[in-house]
Amino acid sequence: MNKYRSHNCNELRKKDVDSKVHLSGWINKKRDHGNLLFIDLRDNYGITQCIIDKENSCFSLLEKIQLETVIKIEGNVVSRSKETINEEIQTGEIEVVINSFEVLGSCKELPMPVFSDQEYAEEIRLKYRFLDLRRKKIHENIILRSKVISFIRAEMTKLGFLEYQTPILTSSSPEGARDFLVPSRLNPGKFYALPQAPQQFKQLIMVSGFDKYFQIAPCFRDEDARADRSPGEFYQLDLEMSFVEQEDVFNVVETLLVNTFRKFSSKKLMFNKFPKISYKDSMLKYGTDKPDLRNPLIINDVTEIFSREDVSLDIFKKLIKSGSKVRCIITKNTKDKPRSFFDTIDKWAKDEGASGMAYFTIEKNNEISAKGPVGKFFSKESLEEIMKKTGAEVGDSIFFACNTKRELERITSLARDKIAKDLDLIDENAFAFCWIVNYPMYEKDEETKKIKFSHNPFSMPQGNIDEINFEKPLEILAYQYDIVCNGIELSSGAIRNHIPELMYKLFSIAGYNKEQVNKKFSGMISALSYGAPPHGGIAPGIDRIVMLLANEKNIREVTMFPMNQNAQDLMMNAPSEVNDDQLKELNLTLKFKK
């Protein structure tokens, strides 16, 4: 028998009464009654209440021992009297009467309590992460993460995918995020980069004929953090398939995500078959390419209404003449909402930098009319047209914003969230997945006015290659897709462009000549020239999937050893200075900015 434990701390039950056991674990909590002492002994599996009284010679020693000390106890399992059963813990019907104990790991005074549901400053949590991770909620989150990853591996294997590793030291990529660089000792003045994603490698795996690849892949991007974005590193379920069309990728990912979310969450899935929304529609109806479909509100463009003569809202008419559009959000049956509801939203919009939101409520006495500050500017006929166009009914209210397209998208998207929140329209107990499809291949850089790739430069443009009008690049769509869940972007993917000539053509539109492409993507271009299969894939973010399943808003709550916002590991003291010899060996000298 193992010398540390005969059972773990979540194993003993009524049937074990009268047996002699030894348990090891942390002292989670002590309740000292002077002549009687309760100790909650905790390990990864659970808690067992242990008890000792004054008669035992160990009593006074145990009484003095610090919480979080690791001890081993030996004792007898006894059943608890009916009144003292604790239904909160699984071992609550029994307790262990301690005969003897031994300290296995002593504990200094704690910088932060482990036994507490209170929230603590990140700084101290991260510095003492090993203590923080003992706490129930985050401990369970990390275990959930492990289980989710195991499950995904098994599902992927079932679906016929094989897991392959790709290099961590690779070359810097010209596009995209900032790279983490690693100096090469053997190649003075040259640097490796940590992969932002195994993008090129997974395509090379397809060219190498492996057909179905996946990997729980670490990705490194040197960009600033957010609540849902770790600085430095994160994990993707990276996958790629040969001889597939978009639908084949969709089927794999939908199966996987539906199975995963069904298994690890009790929340309902609003759609088992994920709706597909084109990028263009999404930007119009939701103002964003990451719509939260739990939110039933829809945005409508009603610019045309304002060309009518019987609509006299001149401010809007004037703005429209100079290129603005009008979009609106309908709220159902809000006729009885107090004035403050409407004014709060108008004021909110002004705070958000818009010029406010005009609104009215549709009423019907003898005939249709609009009640509200701007209601008088709309004729009965124009209201009927609005109702026809937007599906609004008597009793509904309409909020309008008028602005440039880009600004409208921003404000209506925010307004959709804001109004839905105020009206409590979002079902927190649901997951709403969707696909966003038909992304444009290119977009115009607002600053430089140049054409650039809007997403992934390796994506395949849509349509018959001979018929693509390269003269109008902004109209070219790509086989490029995102998965969104509850307004969170979970992943993006694409059918790849496996035709070198087409690749050169597409890059030339974005301002790269053939030589530049050859130089920057030498491995890829070369590989595509030696018989590349049509292929495509996607890469769902593991951290964000676990966040959704664990119902956490912050990625650090599902990451074992995260860095803080300044990309520092407060526990390990990373990054840190290195000594001169190390720098010398790498041919590096330090020269600080200003």
Added chain:
RNA sequence: GGGGGUGUAGCUCAGUUGGUUAGAGCGAUCGCCUGUCACGCGAUAGGUCGAGGGUUCGAGUCCCUUCACUCCCGCCA
């Protein structure tokens, strides 16, 4: 790079219009308590009020600068 929030005991926080010796709960230490499960009761220790400067008879409180953490914008093909 920019904007917001926070910073007071080991931890979580309170601290009024600027006014005597800066408080509470948890934790620590000591004492009492044989059925608790956030055990209870009593006592003690513990403070550069993030740091620096300024205003003032007097600053935790007002002003300026700065630092740290955090949230957001930029950024994240």
